[in-house]
Amino acid sequence: MTTLETDVLIVGSGAGGATTAMMLAEAGRRVTVAEEGPWVDPGEVEPFSLAEMVRKYRHQGSSAALGAPPVAYAEGRCVGGSTEINSGLWHRLPGWLTEEWRARDDIDAFGPDVLDHYAALVEGWMSVSLVPGAPPVSSAVLERGAAKLGWRAVEFPRVFRYDTLERGVKQTMARTLIPRAVAAGASVIADCRVLRLLTAGRLVVGARCSRMLPDGTRERVDIRAGTTFVCGGAIHTPALLQRSGIRGRVGHNLKLHPTIKIAARFPHPVDHGEIPMHRISEFAPNLTIGGSASRPGHIALAVADAGADVAAAMADWEHVAVYYAAIRSDAGGRVVAVPGVASPLVTYRLTDGDMSRLARGLVHLGELLLAAGATELWPSIDGAGSAHTLADLAPWWGAVDRTRANLMTVHLTSTVRMGESSAAAADSFGTPRGWTGVQVNDASLLPDAPGVNPQAGVMTIAARNADAWLARN
Ligand SMILES: Cc1cc2nc3c(=O)[nH]c(=O)nc-3n(C[C@H](O)[C@H](O)[C@H](O)COP(=O)(O)OP(=O)(O)OC[C@H]3O[C@@H](n4cnc5c(N)ncnc54)[C@H](O)[C@@H]3O)c2cc1C
Structure with missing residues (x-):
């Protein structure tokens, strides 16, 4: 068993986790990212190939929400999360929709001025562009x-x-914000699954992980942290919270397209x-x-x-x-x-x-x-x-x-719905009700399926929440 210490632990390195890691590391915080999936060099596997499904998808791409009919779904499981396998289509959250969420879910600091500011900030990092020349x-x-x-x-x-x-290259987290976070001092541990959060009463003090070593064996690692951001995506964030005893409305309200x-x-x-x-x-x-x-x-x-x-x-x-x-x-x-x-x-x-x-x-x-x-x-x-x-x-x-x-x-959201309303599982910035030392910062927070590609909205909200955390800490 190894024990590590850090200011901030981030669970998951996808759209929400990488945004959080980069912003906090560049602000001078000691950041550790634990990512369950492997590091795959950008460009190593062909996009949308079978090899990509084997290396970068959870369950090689075959997961299903049970029901009548069932709904098959896909998620990324590698450094960079689903941004490594997605299509890179970019759509800001529509203003009428965020206004509806703000009013219905009673979300603080969620007006158009705030969201436009963070959407523009994120777009500045991500090379958002139209195809030059004729479309395919x-x-x-x-x-x-x-x-x-x-x-x-x-x-x-x-x-x-x-x-x-x-010639275009998709700007995934492994090509953009993860290298920036590392350059600012963050440590990214790949092949490191967080099994459960470590708690003292209703305070989260870090996480217990299972890390794969180069010889293929696994070791237990405890990572002690002042704050733990859970960014495992809309399926695995609520599952990890529940495994750690954080329940309430966590895992309710799954939304998808x-x-x-x-x-x-x-x-x-x-x-x-x-x-x-x-x-x-x-x-x-x-x-x-x-x-x-x-x-x-x-x-x-x-x-x-x-x-x-x-x-x-x-x-x-x-x-x-x-x-x-x-x-x-x-x-x-x-x-x-x-x-x-x-x-x-x-x-x-x-x-x-x-x-x-x-x-x-x-x-x-x-x-x-x-x-x-x-x-x-x-x-x-x-x-x-x-x-x-x-x-x-x-x-x-x-x-x-x-x-x-x-x-x-391929769009899964809303399992740790944010806001001050009684339907929410977390507050307006992602802290699960009644807990401290832990914050959610991924697609789980969206109060509803957005009706548009979610990555822009996930990153916009994650950047807003990371800044709010920095202002308090
Ligand atoms: C095939 C596909 C195509 C898509 N196309 C688009 C598109 O064109 N435009 C768009 O806007 N959106 C698209 N999306 C959706 C978009 O990628 C997601 O909405 C977004 O990445 C969600 O961000 P996230 O941070 O919530 O989760 P993710 O990006 O999925 O990241 C979660 C990460 O957490 C890790 N993790 C989970 N549990 C643990 C644990 N216990 N311990 C350690 N690590 C853990 C996972 O391995 C994963 O790497 C697509 C998604 C897919 C799958």
Whole structure:
């Protein structure tokens, strides 16, 4: 057993953890980051490849929220967290939404002046930019379909840095804020899972960890800290708090963006290296349409979801790409730590309203892809086969049901909801009710699913909270 001492311990090195680590280290605090996953050199594995799933995803990418239907989800598990595997699409939290949260959840210091300040600060670190030149074909398809139907389409900026030849590199935490934190003196311990927080009464004094050594064996490490920031993401933050005896409303109110997909065949080749940066905002915020990763494995999975002939579809996979419709859901879920099991039990109950929004999303996505010139569509509904015309979409309204819809998500939030209201699990800056020495600072704090890509909001709120902590300490 090894014992370490630090001013601030940060559990998890993703969007929330890296932001916290960098700001506190640059302000002169002694910072230690414990990250369960490995360090993977930026550029070492190909984005959206099988190797990436093995090295950087939790459970190699296969996790599920149980329910009818279940919702498959993905999370990063490596230094940099989910920012290492995400698409880098950047969307500030809409002002009308943060104002709604501020009023409903009674969140202090959450006005537009505060949030705009931190959003601009974070954007300054992250190289938020539009694609130079023409968008890739897979993205132009969305623009073309929207133009034909008279729907609004928007090109989203991404956290990409471009060289003079317009080659882009995604700015993940392992490329940006983690190196800055280390340069300012932070110590990042990879392969170090925090098992539980160490407590004295209702004061958190550090954490007990299991760290992997270079020879593959594990050792126990106790890290004593003045303050512990828990930034393990919306699934593992509440699970760690619960394992440590911090309960209340922790783990209630899981929110996500349920997503349904279509694999679409076009008469022309579609690029497969990029994630489309266009989104259809015609039905926002309750329904968003966009493009997904479309490597051969993703295409095969999407076609298999429809129960169609995978071999036939894959014969010309270069002409096929995967698109999605994602909804803001009325439903909620739970995260519950299970004694003796590393991963918590996750449940999510979609409402009937959610199911009909998903059906509407699927039909609109089908209309858009046909308008863009697609010749064959495979929806992610068991046994649906393929569609070729608008008339073929009519049965989809009834087919998106609780037994046949194959859903997934990559946006998980709200399990340690912040605010001063009785529904909140933590105060306006992330301290769980009734506890000291501990603060949450990740996607768990968002009071609800934002209806937009969450990373910008997670980092904005994390930067606000880190500054507030510095002002008090
Ligand atoms: C495939 C994919 C695509 C996405 N695309 C986008 C996008 O284009 N735009 C966007 O805005 N958002 C996107 N997201 C979502 C975005 O990446 C997340 O919302 C954001 O990273 C959440 O930040 P976080 O700090 O809460 O958690 P994470 O970034 O997931 O970081 C949590 C970290 O904590 C570690 N951890 C957990 N438990 C422990 C423990 N007990 N001990 C030690 N370490 C622990 C994990 O290993 C992980 O590294 C995507 C997500 C995925 C998975």
